Amino acid sequence: MSKFSVVIPLFNKEKDVLRTIHSVLNQTFSNFEIIIIDDGSTDKSKFVVNNIKDDRINLFAKKNEGVSIARNFGITNASSKFIAFLDADDYWYPDHLEKLDSLTNLFPNGKWFATAYEKKYHENFTSPMNSSILKNGNDWNGIVNNYFENSLIDCLAWTSAVCMRKDFFLSLNGFDTKITHGAGEDTDLWLRAALSSKLIFSTKITATHNLDGSNRISNTPTLKRSYMDLDQYEVLSKDNEQLKIYLDLNRYSFAIQHKMSNDLTSYKKYLKDLNINNLNSKQQFLLKQPRLLLISLIRVKGLFERFGMRLSSF
Numbered sequence: 001m002s003k004f005s006v007v008i009p010l011f012n013k014e015k016d017v018l019r020t021i022h023s024v025l026n027q028t029f030s031n032f033e034i035i036i037i038d039d040g041s042t043d044k045s046k047f048v049v050n051n052i053k054d055d056r057i058n059l060f061a062k063k064n065e066g067v068s069i070a071r072n073f074g075i076t077n078a079s080s081k082f083i084a085f086l087d088a089d090d091y092w093y094p095d096h097l098e099k100l101d102s103l104t105n106l107f108p109n110g111k112w113f114a115t116a117y118e119k120k121y122h123e124n125f126t127s128p129m130n131s132s133i134l135k136n137g138n139d140w141n142g143i144v145n146n147y148f149e150n151s152l153i154d155c156l157a158w159t160s161a162v163c164m165r166k167d168f169f170l171s172l173n174g175f176d177t178k179i180t181h182g183a184g185e186d187t188d189l190w191l192r193a194a195l196s197s198k199l200i201f202s203t204k205i206t207a208t209h210n211l212d213g214s215n216r217i218s219n220t221p222t223l224k225r226s227y228m229d230l231d232q233y234e235v236l237s238k239d240n241e242q243l244k245i246y247l248d249l250n251r252y253s254f255a256i257q258h259k260m261s262n263d264l265t266s267y268k269k270y271l272k273d274l275n276i277n278n279l280n281s282k283q284q285f286l287l288k289q290p291r292l293l294l295i296s297l298i299r300v301k302g303l304f305e306r307f308g309m310r311l312s313s314f
Contacts, residue, residue, distance in 0.1 A: 005078030009070035016089035023091035040064025068175035090160035147194035181220035184228030
């Protein structure tokens with residue numbers, strides 16, 4: 001039996017999936033299987049996959065139902081004890097699975113694991129994740145005592161750098177299929193995982209979050225997305241200050257998105273349980289700005305990224 005099942009949901013990624021799969025096949029740790037779930041692609045994605053000859057690749061085809069259902073389906077067909085997630089436009093450094101293997105051996109009682117990652121904004125600009133935990137050094141490995149405190153800018157857990165025990169994933173009931181189009185499917189699962197078990201983390205960057213990939217679900221219009229329910233965790237945040245801050249930062253992000261989409265009802269809904277004191281002055285300022293100005297500022301942000309500068313309200 002393979003040590004890892006690498007689960008890759010696939011929907012219209014013919015321009016990216018070849019590089020993604022090769023980043024797995026080129027791993028220094030080779031004891032893995034690849035589970036690819038073609039979620040009703042209408043381009044040549046399946047053709048690209050079928051042209052790669054490797055017995056470790058298992059391709060499943062199904063009708064389009066969204067990334068959460070696709071991932072859950074893939075994991076039910078996985079034979080390994082550990083699930084490594086990878087999106088079809090992201091990619092790994094050659095030592096990614098080797099590092100995850102090391103973490104599972106160093107912390108045999110761990111239930112979920114992750115490595116640091118970088119963000120690729122476009123071909124000429126890539127930036128490391130931003131988290132206070134990176135102050136521990138370039139190759140620190142250990143138990144994260146407070147997931148939320150270390151996830152207030154970039155989350156420690158990012159899908160293509162996370163590994164979970166299959167039984168732990170199943171105990172959490174997998175990805176919430178009511179959340180759609182990149183509106184918090186991953187965030188919701190990592191939040192539930194963090195409340196259930198401490199994350200084992202390595203500060204070594206071994207994965208790339210490709211924000212410049214094709215056909216990204218995060219580009220889906222806001223009003224066509226079903227967002228995660230932050231309010232269900234509000235009771236738990238009464239005794240967890242860092243969780244409350246984490247929830248409020250997500251409320252802030254969701255509120256801004258809905259304001260720019262002119263959905264003021266949802267905008268006000270996210271403000272209802274938001275403690276404004278958990279936002280910095282820049283975030284408080286942006287929250288009050290008119291829709292058209294926010295849209296203009298997003299465009300300016302993208303322009304700065306083209307020149308190699310990352311702007312953030314966090």
